[in-house]
Amino acid sequence: MGIRTGTEYIEALKSRQPEVWMGGKRIKDVYNEAVFHQPIHEIAKLYDMQHNDEYRDDITYICEETGERVSQAFKVPKSYEDLKARSTLFEVWARATFGLMGRTPDFLNVTVTAMASNAWFLEQYDSQWANNMVNYYKYIRDNDLFLTHAIINPQNDRSKSSHEQSDEFTHLGVVEEREDGFVVRGAKMLATLAPITDEVIIYSFPGFRPGDEKHAIAFALPIDTPGLRIICREPAQDGTRSLFDHPLSSRYEEMDALLVFNDVFVPKNRIFINQNVEAGNLLYPKTGIGQQPAHQSGVRGLIKLQFASEVAARVADSIGVDGYLNVQTQLGELMQSVEAIRALLRISEHEYETLEHGEVMPAGTPLETIRGMLPKMYPRAIEVIQTIGAGGLLMSPTEADFLNPELRGDTEKYYVGREGISSEERVHLFKLAWDLSGEAFGQRLLQYERYYSGDPLRRLGRFYTSYKRNNQFAMVDEALKGTKVDQGQLT
Numbered sequence: 057m058g059i060r061t062g063t064e065y066i067e068a069l070k071s072r073q074p075e076v077w078m079g080g081k082r083i084k085d086v087y088n089e090a091v092f093h094q095p096i097h098e099i100a101k102l103y104d105m106q107h108n109d110e111y112r113d114d115i116t117y118i119c120e121e122t123g124e125r126v127s128q129a130f131k132v133p134k135s136y137e138d139l140k141a142r143s144t145l146f147e148v149w150a151r152a153t154f155g156l157m158g159r160t161p162d163f164l165n166v167t168v169t170a171m172a173s174n175a176w177f178l179e180q181y182d183s184q185w186a187n188n189m190v191n192y193y194k195y196i197r198d199n200d201l202f203l204t205h206a207i208i209n210p211q212n213d214r215s216k217s218s219h220e221q222s223d224e225f226t227h228l229g230v231v232e233e234r235e236d237g238f239v240v241r242g243a244k245m246l247a248t249l250a251p252i253t254d255e256v257i258i259y260s261f262p263g264f265r266p267g268d269e270k271h272a273i274a275f276a277l278p279i280d281t282p283g284l285r286i287i288c289r290e291p292a293q294d295g296t297r298s299l300f301d302h303p304l305s306s307r308y309e310e311m312d313a314l315l316v317f318n319d320v321f322v323p324k325n326r327i328f329i330n331q332n333v334e335a336g337n338l339l340y341p342k343t344g345i346g347q348q349p350a351h352q353s354g355v356r357g358l359i360k361l362q363f364a365s366e367v368a369a370r371v372a373d374s375i376g377v378d379g380y381l382n383v384q385t386q387l388g389e390l391m392q393s394v395e396a397i398r399a400l401l402r403i404s405e406h407e408y409e410t411l412e413h414g415e416v417m418p419a420g421t422p423l424e425t426i427r428g429m430l431p432k433m434y435p436r437a438i439e440v441i442q443t444i445g446a447g448g449l450l451m452s453p454t455e456a457d458f459l460n461p462e463l464r465g466d467t468e469k470y471y472v473g474r475e476g477i478s479s480e481e482r483v484h485l486f487k488l489a490w491d492l493s494g495e496a497f498g499q500r501l502l503q504y505e506r507y508y509s510g511d512p513l514r515r516l517g518r519f520y521t522s523y524k525r526n527n528q529f530a531m532v533d534e535a536l537k538g539t540k541v542d543q544g545q546l547t
């Protein structure tokens with residue numbers, strides 16, 4: 057089949073009935089649920105871009121094996137040009153959502169591609185796992201599927217490992233082994249966009265300890281598999297908000313969910329790791345499933361940071377404050393953050409690493425540096441929007457106020473910006489800024505940037521220890537050479 061259209065994605069969605077819960081209610085018709093409706097259409101637009109002459113040749117390619125056109129996310133990169141082609145896909149899709157949707161289909165499609173191209177790792181343990189992985193990759197590539205993932209155990213008692221939790225199957229684990237597969241019970245988090253995806257893939261960040269065998273698993277299932285329950289967080293918008301009043305949250309909310317597996321059967325051909333602590337812990341470092349998707353996250357993060365910086369600049373300009381030095385320095389700081397991330401991305405692509413079997417990966421150190429810096433730069437951009445927008449962010453009237461003729465005299469007069477900026481323009485801009493910086497939607501976007509790929513603090517600690525392993529910090533010895541205590545001067 058190859059690349060899907062938006063309509064094909066939506067038709068597939070309509071054909072399924074996953075067990076989705078939100079606000080205490082079972083959502084039977086995901087497509088027509090107001091909260092999901094617009095985000096579904098934003099994802100559909102991405103699929104349509106694959107068929108659009110303007111983007112098609114940049115973001116898709118003809119698969120040698122099948123002769124069909126598929127997404128660039130499925131190409132195993134073998135050269136700098138291949139990495140750039142991927143980067144173009146990431147950028148085109150990120151721009152389409154202003155970087156506000158992090159788990160667009162490219163993210164996990166790239167992850168599964170990395171798992172499959174490094175199936176040698178699974179082969180060491182069980183050739184069936186490796187075959188399953190490669191077949192799964194082909195299946196999602198050829199059907200252009202959209203995946204969610206849940207790789208974290210629920211936040212119960214973090215001081216204890218999975219098998220030490222008060223109930224053995226609080227964290228997802230194998231409760232029964234069968235000839236034709238296994239049955240899993242327990243929960244996993246935090247599956248972004250789960251209700252509107254096709255499939256879920258389960259694996260884990262390293263951290264299993266001996267005794268956690270039942271929990272050290274990896275597998276994939278259709279999102280509507282019986283027994284799989286999706287419990288959504290409270291929505292940040294109800295799906296009926298005015299586009300004028302909420303230009304971002306009304307369109308780009310990514311729902312997050314806890315996945316509960318109530319004795320769910322996983323067929324043998326969908327199992328990638330079966331109760332193996334070592335394989336579970338080494339999956340990340342050995343298959344590039346951290347580094348390859350970090351490329352997508354870096355590009356998407358750049359677009360999001362750039363977007364927030366542009367919003368800050370336009371807010372400042374609209375009320376005539378960007379001539380003040382204190383405002384200029386804040387905006388200049390944001391522009392430099394954007395340029396720093398852009399430079400790091402380019403370095404990661406230019407200084408790519410080549411694996412033994414020929415696959416190339418963007419260099420890890422600059423990508424990890426982005427991962428360390430964005431959780432500080434993005435909140436700073438939001439703080440700058442709040443600081444420059446100040447009280448104005450909180451006094452915007454609504455679309456309904458603008459439409460009421462009785463209020464027109466006031467709405468047209470008191471909300472104007474600097475010369476040339478009408479009331480409606482300024483209010484519209486400030487509403488966008490508030491969606492991004494003040495609304496629950498914007499706070500979730502902040503939290504996403506901090507935590508989307510693990511705890512930034514522990515990552516930074518690991519970054520230092522690995523940096524130290526590869527560096528002797530030899531300049532210090534150089535500088536001290538010839539300046540030691542001169543023993544000859546001893547009296």
Ligand SMILES: Cc1cc2nc3c(=O)[nH]c(=O)nc-3n(C[C@H](O)[C@H](O)[C@H](O)COP(=O)(O)OP(=O)(O)OC[C@H]3O[C@@H](n4cnc5c(N)ncnc54)[C@H](O)[C@@H]3O)c2cc1C
Nearest residue numbers: 205206207208214245246247248503504507508510511513
């Ligand atoms: C908006 C959003 C979307 C997300 N989307 C996804 C998704 O699609 N799929 C997915 O699988 N995950 C997703 N995540 C989850 C993300 O992977 C986790 O939030 C992240 O890994 C951090 O884990 P945690 O939230 O359980 O925090 P915890 O690990 O519980 O950490 C809580 C606090 O305790 C500290 N802490 C905990 N353990 C230790 C320790 N051993 N040593 C030192 N300090 C410690 C941390 O520093 C932190 O401050 C998402 C998260 C967010 C916020």
